[in-house]
Amino acid sequence: MKLYQEKNNYELLEIHPDVAPTEIRHAYKILFDLYQDESIATYSFFSEKERKEILSSLEKAYLTLIDPESRKLYDRDLVGIGGLEEERTYSNHKKNPSSIYDFKKTHVQGLVTIRDPEELKYRASQNPVIQNILDQDTITGRDIKKIRTELKITLEEIAEATKVRIEMLRIIEEDNQELFLPMVYMTGFLKSYARYLQLDEVVILDGFIKYIDKGK
Amino acid sequence: MSQIWSIGGGKGGTGKSFIAGNLGILLAKEGYKTLLIDVDFGAANLHTIIGISKPERSISDFLNRRLATLDETVLSTPIPNLYLISGAMNNLDIANLTHQQKIKLLRNIARLSYDYILLDIGAGTSFNTIDYFMIADSGIFVTTPEPTSIENVYRFIRSAYFRKIHHVLKAHDFRTLADEAERQNGNATVSNPEILLHVIKELDPEKGDIVEKALRTLDFKLILNQVRKQDNPNIGELICKIIERHLALKMSFIGNLSFDDHVHNSVCKKLPFVDLYPYTRTALDLRECCKNHLSINKDKTSVQYLTA
Ligand SMILES: Nc1ncnc2c1ncn2[C@@H]1O[C@H](COP(=O)(O)OP(=O)(O)O)[C@@H](O)[C@H]1O
Ligand SMILES: [Mg+2]
Numbered sequence: 001m002k003l004y005q006e007k008n009n010y011e012l013l014e015i016h017p018d019v020a021p022t023e024i025r026h027a028y029k030i031l032f033d034l035y036q037d038e039s040i041a042t043y044s045f046f047s048e049k050e051r052k053e054i055l056s057s058l059e060k061a062y063l064t065l066i067d068p069e070s071r072k073l074y075d076r077d078l079v080g081i082g083g084l085e086e087e088r089t090y091s092n093h094k095k096n097p098s099s100i101y102d103f104k105k106t107h108v109q110g111l112v113t114i115r116d117p118e119e120l121k122y123r124a125s126q127n128p129v130i131q132n133i134l135d136q137d138t139i140t141g142r143d144i145k146k147i148r149t150e151l152k153i154t155l156e157e158i159a160e161a162t163k164v165r166i167e168m169l170r171i172i173e174e175d176n177q178e179l180f181l182p183m184v185y186m187t188g189f190l191k192s193y194a195r196y197l198q199l200d201e202v203v204i205l206d207g208f209i210k211y212i213d214k215g216k
Numbered sequence: 217m218s219q220i221w222s223i224g225g226g227k228g229g230t231g232k233s234f235i236a237g238n239l240g241i242l243l244a245k246e247g248y249k250t251l252l253i254d255v256d257f258g259a260a261n262l263h264t265i266i267g268i269s270k271p272e273r274s275i276s277d278f279l280n281r282r283l284a285t286l287d288e289t290v291l292s293t294p295i296p297n298l299y300l301i302s303g304a305m306n307n308l309d310i311a312n313l314t315h316q317q318k319i320k321l322l323r324n325i326a327r328l329s330y331d332y333i334l335l336d337i338g339a340g341t342s343f344n345t346i347d348y349f350m351i352a353d354s355g356i357f358v359t360t361p362e363p364t365s366i367e368n369v370y371r372f373i374r375s376a377y378f379r380k381i382h383h384v385l386k387a388h389d390f391r392t393l394a395d396e397a398e399r400q401n402g403n404a405t406v407s408n409p410e411i412l413l414h415v416i417k418e419l420d421p422e423k424g425d426i427v428e429k430a431l432r433t434l435d436f437k438l439i440l441n442q443v444r445k446q447d448n449p450n451i452g453e454l455i456c457k458i459i460e461r462h463l464a465l466k467m468s469f470i471g472n473l474s475f476d477d478h479v480h481n482s483v484c485k486k487l488p489f490v491d492l493y494p495y496t497r498t499a500l501d502l503r504e505c506c507k508n509h510l511s512i513n514k515d516k517t518s519v520q521y522l523t524a
Contacts, residue, residue: 034454041454044367045462 008083009061009074017075017084021066028062120198123151134200138214139207144193145173151197162192169193183212218251218330219513222352224337224345225359226368228259231441232358234479235502236336237265238490242506244298248331251290254303255321255348256338257313263302267294267488271302278324279317286324295488299330318344322351341368341375350376354513356437356470359455361447366455369438377431377463381412384430385423393419410463436467437512439505442475468512471505474498 010017013027035042035055042051065071078084124130129150133143148155155173159166168189170176187205194201223236236252243250254262255275263271271291277283291300313321325333337348349355349372357372359365382390397415413431417424436459440452452469459467476498482489490499 034457039454040361040363040366040448041451042458043363045370045458 008078009065012058012061013065021068024062024065028058028066031058115196117198120151124197124199127151134203134207136207138211139204140211141172141175141208144190144204144208147199148173148197153197158193158196161196162189164189164192186212218328218333219354220325220333220335220352221354221356221509222335222337222349223356223358224335224349224372225357225365226339226341226372227359227365228339230358230360230365231473231479232256233262233265233336234483234489235356235358235439235441235473235505236334237262238488238502239506239509240298240332240334241266241295241488241490242503243332243334244295246506247297249297249299250332250334251299251301251328251330252334252336253301253325254336256336257303257305258338260303260305262336263291263300263304264483264486265488266298266300267486268300268302269486271300271304274302274304275321276305279313279321286321286328295491303336313344318347322347325351339368341372343379346372346376346379350379350434354435354437354509356439356509358439358441360442361440361444361451366451369455373436373459373463373465376434377465378412380430380434381416381427384427385416389423393423413464431465434465436465437470437509438467439470439473441473443472444475470508470512471501473501473505 013024013031015023015027019027032055033039035046035051035058037051046054063070064074075084124147127150130147133139133147136143148158155166155169158164159169168185172186172189172193187209190205190208191201194204221239223232223239225232233254233256240250240252252262252266253275254260256262257275260274263269268291273283273289273291275286275289278286278289283289286301289301291302292298293300325335335348335352338345355376357369359369385393393416394412396419397412400415413424413427416427438452438456443449449472452472456467456469459465474497476493476496478493478496479489479498482492485492490502493499
């Protein structure tokens with residue numbers, strides 16, 4: 001067995017060098033929970049110092065691998081010292097995650113609906129269900145979905161207009177946090193989503209972030 | 217040859233005797249000829265768990281030569297297929313066995329012929345406790361979801377780890393290598409057995425290999441007992457993960473046993489729990505654990521600790 005200190009970033013996170021970012025994030029979350037301060041499973045196994053060291057090495061590994069650019073550099077180094085068989089052409093790999101923005105998709109003319117922003121705003125302001133949700137302290141993905149269905153807009157339409165893959169929007173709407181999209185992506189998608197519905201993006205984002213934080 | 221399971225884990229009061237007794241009953245009911253041995257000589261109470269109030273004979277009759285063989289100390293129980301060797305000592309007998317007595321006992325346990333032999337191990341991490349634990353084909357740790365109890369499991373595993381290395385290397389080699397490891401790493405070796413193995417491998421790759429193989433034969437299991445609704449149900453899995461990540465030992469999670477006040481009632485009534493309350497959550501959990509453990513252990517061949 002390799003000593004903990006000698007493990008490379010992939011070994012530390014217990015993932016295969018080919019995995020997609022969502023899996024990296026997932027692996028990191030599991031290990032973070034394992035070593036965090038309140039974990040009674042590790043409380044007596046490590047000294048405070050050991051625990052801090054492990055957490056910081058995990059964080060470093062995570063941050064290196066979650067960013068595609070730094071991951072590429074790291075892989076190159078790893079190949080250099082013989083830690084990885086060949087340079088990972090990770091972005092061309094077949095296990096490569098499907099790209100989250102759907103640029104290539106051919107435009108289906110019939111799907112594009114021209115919306116009048118003022119009309120949308122007006123409808124939202126007259127709808128008590130929507131107004132109630134916007135007044136809430138936290139806003140869940142399901143709440144956001146509720147707003148959309150109240151406005152009688154399909155998810156396909158939003159995906160089409162914002163160029164965000166429909167699967168990603170669905171993860172947000174279904175509160176499917178196990179899939180653990182990186183927060184920066186989630187907030188990015190949500191912004192486009194809110195803008196398209198003519199909602200106040202600050203209100204939506206604030207409520208949603210508060211909701212995610214509570215779940216942690 | 218019998219399959220030996222030991223049930224231990226360091227801390228008193230976690231439910232080792234409760235689990236040993238009830239697993240024994242479940243195995244017997246499955247039709248396996250099962251023997252329970254109480255080796256918690258200081259606080260022997262396994263007989264009560266299975267509904268025997270005053271054992272007529274005990275291990276001490278064998279150790280003190282009042283009975284010629286260990287076989288003669290076996291008691292039958294109210295449950296068909298289930299037998300017991302009690303660990304109750306009378307006041308004149310000492311609870312702490314000598315090294316010779318312990319070796320004699322371990323040899324004779326290994327010679328008994330049952331389908332399953334379950335050892336109920338006392339609290340603490342003395343050499344004696346650890347040796348009873350390690351004679352088994354499968355060592356089952358019992359802990360509650362409390363930090364103090366989990367801490368004892370880790371302490372026990374570390375001691376077992378060192379004990380195993382010690383056993384393989386023989387006293388002299390062990391001292392030399394441990395001293396060298398200590399010199400290289402300061403006090404790190406004390407808290408961190410994995411560093412010890414690493415150093416041994418560097419200093420003497422051949423011996424390091426042997427030690428590593430021996431450590432790999434250790435096969436631990438974990439049961440989380442007295443789990444309440446508000447407890448995190450994943451703690452057991454997390455503990456196993458830590459052991460595998462940092463000590464490279466095999467440790468499989470067997471299951472959670474719910475906390476239930478009926479357990480207390482059954483102990484007070486001196487009647488076996490799974491018989492008295494077969495339809496409680498905890499009785500179902502026990503059956504589940506028994507089933508899991510049987511299936512995990514099915515294709516395992518017996519590891520002979522004494523002749524290793
Ligand atoms: N699952 C459980 N739910 C409620 N009480 C339990 C449970 N398991 C054990 N106990 C209680 O804990 C006490 C200690 O159990 P015991 O088996 O004697 O522990 P040990 O042998 O580990 O010292 C028992 O008196 C029993 O009432
Ligand atoms: Mg006991």
